[in-house]
Amino acid sequence: MTDHPLFETRGLGVTYPGRGRREAPVHALREVDLSWTGGEVLGLVGASGSGKSTLGRTLTGLREPSHGTVLFGGEELTGRRDRTFRRQVQMVFQDPYQSLNPRRTVGSQVMEGLDIHGLGASEEERVTLAVTAMERCGLAPAERYWHRYPHELSGGQRQRVVIAAAVVLGPRALICDEPVSALDVSVRSQVLGLLAELRRTEGISLLFITHDVGLAWALCDRVAVLHQGSVAEYGATEQVLGSPRHPYTRELLAAAPVPPVRR
Numbered sequence: 001m002t003d004h005p006l007f008e009t010r011g012l013g014v015t016y017p018g019r020g021r022r023e024a025p026v027h028a029l030r031e032v033d034l035s036w037t038g039g040e041v042l043g044l045v046g047a048s049g050s051g052k053s054t055l056g057r058t059l060t061g062l063r064e065p066s067h068g069t070v071l072f073g074g075e076e077l078t079g080r081r082d083r084t085f086r087r088q089v090q091m092v093f094q095d096p097y098q099s100l101n102p103r104r105t106v107g108s109q110v111m112e113g114l115d116i117h118g119l120g121a122s123e124e125e126r127v128t129l130a131v132t133a134m135e136r137c138g139l140a141p142a143e144r145y146w147h148r149y150p151h152e153l154s155g156g157q158r159q160r161v162v163i164a165a166a167v168v169l170g171p172r173a174l175i176c177d178e179p180v181s182a183l184d185v186s187v188r189s190q191v192l193g194l195l196a197e198l199r200r201t202e203g204i205s206l207l208f209i210t211h212d213v214g215l216a217w218a219l220c221d222r223v224a225v226l227h228q229g230s231v232a233e234y235g236a237t238e239q240v241l242g243s244p245r246h247p248y249t250r251e252l253l254a255a256a257p258v259p260p261v262r263r
């Protein structure tokens with residue numbers, strides 16, 4: 001499996017059917033060929049509506065391709081993703097409320113995936129795994145948060161719970177769709193720091209979807225620029241954002257609120 005990229009798309013297209021007879025279908029992705037090597041942070045940037053979320057959702061299997069294929073570790077993914085895949089590839093959305101159940105405590109939600117995937121030999125071991133994941137994600141000591149409900153946490157803490165619920169499963173990849181866009185500026189860099197650290201220490205590959213080229217520049221090893229459903233440019237961050245070749249990439253950089261700086 002190591003010889004193959006983590007994910008690869010070949011001629012990937014996604015078309016949303018128009019509603020009713022008057023609405024034309026939307027070609028959200030067209031002929032996308034991408035190769036995402038494991039262990040790195042791949043940024044997916046582009047304007048609103050360029051197809052970023054559609055691509056993220058298609059990789060995780062939340063949406064099926066209309067054309068082309070998605071490969072994971074060299075194997076074509078078709079139909080319902082198997083359990084191993086669903087454990088290895090986790091998603092983090094912009095709004096943590098989307099992923100959390102408002103009526104269940106933090107601890108039980110971090111534990112839930114372990115039950116679903118049959119991980120941990122006993123209840124005690126599952127609690128230990130959940131506590132470790134929570135503390136790994138900055139919710140320490142875990143007992144302070146364990147019995148709380150999502151509404152009793154800050155936005156940053158809620159996103160940490162979502163990340164802990166993913167990390168506890170030992171994933172290979174996290175697909176993060178605007179993971180800090182809904183957070184207060186003051187906690188953004190902390191959550192970004194956590195994601196970068198998870199890549200470094202646990203070797204989790206990150207797909208970082210953002211409309212913010214500055215963030216992509218700071219965090220990503222490689223960047224793919226999506227423009228109207230197609231890949232305009234793809235390569236090392238320094239190259240794509242440092243000396244952009246595509247006019248659309250230059251436009252994106254010019255429109256960035258603060259000139260991006262490489263950290």
Ligand SMILES: Nc1ncnc2c1ncn2[C@@H]1O[C@H](COP(=O)(O)OP(=O)(O)OP(=O)(O)O)[C@@H](O)[C@H]1O
Pocket residue numbers: 016017026027028046047048049050051052053054055211
């Ligand atoms: N479920 C859907 N049904 C119909 N059209 C959709 C659906 N989801 C997305 N689209 C359309 O597909 C295109 C790509 O949408 P997508 O959400 O992937 O863009 P995005 O780059 O993530 O945008 P944003 O930065 O605003 O999140 C848009 O034109 C959008 O309106």
Ligand SMILES: [Mg+2]
Pocket residue numbers: 052053054177
């Ligand atoms: Mg989106």
